[in-house]
Amino acid sequence: MNVAVNWQGVYPALLTPFTADDELDLDLFEKNLIAQVQAGVKGFIIGGSLGEASTLTRPEKVALLERALKVGDGRIPTLVNIAEQSTREAIACAQEAEANGADGLMLLPPMRYYADARETVAFFTAVAQSTSLPIMLYNNPFDYKIAITIPMLEELSALPNIQAIKESSRDITNIIRVRNAFGDRFKLLGGVDTLALESIVLGADGWVGGLVDAFPEETVVLYDLAVAGKIEEARAIYSWFMPLLELDIHPKLVQNIKLAATLTGIGSEYVRAPRLPLIGDERARVLGIIESALATRPVLTPA
Template identity: 65%
Template sequence: MIKWEGVMPALTTKFTSDDQLDLAMFEKNVKAQMEAGVHGIILGGTLGEASTLEPHEKETLIKTALSIVEGKIPVIINIAEQSTKGAVAVAQHAEKVGAQGLMLLPPMRYKATDYETVAYFKAIANSTSLPIMIYNNPVDYKIEVTLDMMEELLECENIQAIKESTRDITNVIRLQNRFGDRLKVFTGVDTLGLESLVIGADGWVAGLVCAYPAETVAIYELVKAGKIEEALQIYKWFMPLLELDISPQLVQNIKLAEVATGIGTENVRAPRLPLQGEERKRVLNVIETAMATRPELPEYKNLKSVV
């Protein structure tokens, strides 16, 4: 059982300089997330460089995360596969090794029809008892999960949440108007984080949280407590950093930010390579400017929610 609400980081995967999993830095980052008050963690997403991970590495990440969080927050694994058979196998294995939830992307590399996409998601959902979040990101993955498709998907009781990344913020309201409490809605776009929460999103699957967990959770908790102006002040400072998330190089960008805050390294897995030249200077300038003006956060833990 997952309480689908709050800030859930799409964690980066930490690598050593010789391209092995860096479990020591992974643990340091997860502990920083928990200290800040995140409500769950998601492994093996786009930010987690999922397409480059071997099955045994995904298993290691799940088991390591479970040992770190000790049941305090749920560990969710993303599924991004090319075949239904492969996706079902990943889902079943994730459940076997202890993952507590799944986030599902549409089929990779094939632009499935609406009918095929629904059939794909249902096949995975029916193969496992784990609770599921559907990831709706037509901008990057070219397949949109429409309201009518979502209606069909909710026939599966374990499909319970959606990561809404269409970039159309009004879709948060459309989803809630249509489905009410039947579906929990998370924003999946960092630069629409505060706005989505203000209009009623249940949570935020965030990216820059990997480097700035406290600032991200503070925005969520302040909004839920009705302290919009305080949340907005942090968000205005945060925006140049949040824009680093909406880029093909989001992994490199966010890993550079993790270096600045001491909870990550710059190591990525090829074909990704560390940023070079003018683009590297630009991103570092954004990070350095933010670090020089990092706000003092109000006491955001244990606020009384008014939402």
């Protein structure tokens, strides 16, 4: 039985922990998942950019899905990220995720090939029609060079299982544009950590977070305060959080956030090549940001 996805609250884009031998560290993955549940997240997303999707095999993605479903225990929906190069492979991955119990999908536009609007709509349509799972489209032209525009959404709105958009364009006024065009047809989730509070204030339904992998409690409390309209309290946490959140908008966001999760006890620094762990001055700089934040960690008051 699938868990309903309501597209509200905090959804961590989960890290994929590895061992020193480059195998999945499923026990550490579970430890992080439990911390997320205890903090109050509303969903899991596995195999995204932070999850090192491009280096994972399909059996590994299934193993991560199975462990997340175990921890979610019928309470927390688990979404599988689909980020493939071909439409055929994207359909196969979507159907495999559904067959193995996924509750929903996050769907990126075609990877590597710079598809135009017609091709991108056809890609999304083909995947959506191949599965009954609810889908969140990932709008990130900053990194992936393909924008999901209002005219494209007009076509895609005919597909009932395309339900949400992860808005990572870094232009948060897109939240207003989509609301003006479609009302509540699509749920909107902010996807840029350094614009999280602004996105929620503008009406985003949720937050797909990165630093939540290391700081789940702070992330959830910040979101809850913002939704409750306690903006001054939210801003105080946001100000403390910002140097950490900036670690998410960097080419080495995976290494940065894995280091942060290591220091908070729910992750490790192991990454999969071609990525390599941070070293030298670069590691010292990131470590200094994390240690400074830990030394001034706020006392949290739930919203």
